[in-house]
Amino acid sequence: MAARKLDPSLVRDFDIFRQMSDDDLDAALATASARRLPEGTVVFSQGAMAEEFFILLHGRLKVVQTTADGQQVVVRHVNPGEVYGIAMAVGRDDYPATATAVAESLTLAWPNREWNSLIARSPALSLSMLQTVGQRLQDAHTRIRELSTEAVERRVAHALLRLVRQAGKRTEEGILIDFPITRQDIAEMTGTTLHTVSRILTAWEGQGLVAGGRKKIVVCDAHRLFLLAEAAD
Incomplete structure (x- = not known):
């Protein structure tokens, strides 16, 4: 290094x-x-x-x-x-x-x-530091609420939408999360298992919501994914 x-x-x-x-x-x-x-x-x-x-x-x-x-x-x-x-x-x-x-x-x-x-x-820099600390607190509260109250499918949808906001890049397929990310990463973000995330993403791929690859996730239909994230359990 x-x-x-x-x-x-x-x-x-x-x-x-x-x-x-x-x-x-x-x-x-x-x-x-x-x-x-x-x-x-x-x-x-x-x-x-x-x-x-x-x-x-x-x-x-x-x-x-x-x-x-x-x-x-x-x-x-x-x-x-x-x-x-x-x-x-x-x-x-x-x-x-x-x-x-x-x-x-x-x-x-x-x-x-x-x-x-x-x-x-x-x-x-001082403002950035305050915003960083504030954002981390807000994110922590959001994650706690999601883990406590939401079904796993909604948690995964929310996680993907957050990544799209942070690092989304428009491509012909849809919105690429523009850094390497695995299904295990998504599992660790949402408090669930790799098996569960794989099952959900495979189903969503079949429905045209997302597309995947090695360390790659593309959100093909952000609107439908948003509706899933906000649907009542």
């Missing part, structure tokens, strides 16, 4: 950096390292001491939490431009989950001691 300095022009258009002066941007990048993350690279592991925070520039990450009984739960996916690994900003000394690159990715990393300095240079 090689580290290198980054050309400021490559990040200038990100919201987090757009309002920085050239001098502030240069100063911010001087304390950061740019890291290429081949698919499968673990950026940090659950329980490890949180010594750095990150901004994803390219690619996608999967954040997975392992419960006390050994169950793996996909907490979220990190998209380009998002801040992540901000354990110290929420009062933690360790990372609460494991972040892994699910596609070739590029990230910036700073040591935690640079947090206050970077926030001072970029009000947009």
Whole structure:
């Protein structure tokens, strides 16, 4: 996982950096390292001491939490431009989950001691951090409600629609979730089994709602999938 300095022009258009002066941007990048993350690279592991925070520039990450009984739960996916690994900003000394690159990715990393300095240079970063924490709380509440009250088919439909909103790319087939994702990932997002997710997606493929492949899901009929997600149990 090689580290290198980054050309400021490559990040200038990100919201987090757009309002920085050239001098502030240069100063911010001087304390950061740019890291290429081949698919499968673990950026940090659950329980490890949180010594750095990150901004994803390219690619996608999967954040997975392992419960006390050994169950793996996909907490979220990190998209380009998002801040992540901000354990110290929420009062933690360790990372609460494991972040892994699910596609070739590029990230910036700073040591935690640079947090206050970077926030001072970029009000947009402070806002992004607050939005990130708020979104995670909202997502957690939504997932708890879904797990508590919804049938598994609706949970799977909601999960696919969230992924479409986050990383949907229009193709001739439909809306491609634009990073590698497996049926096991969907199972871990929805609190169910691989067998159940496979059964549901196979049925939906037969109905023309989705199309699949190796680490690939295309939503062919988002409207019908939305109606399934919102249908009463």
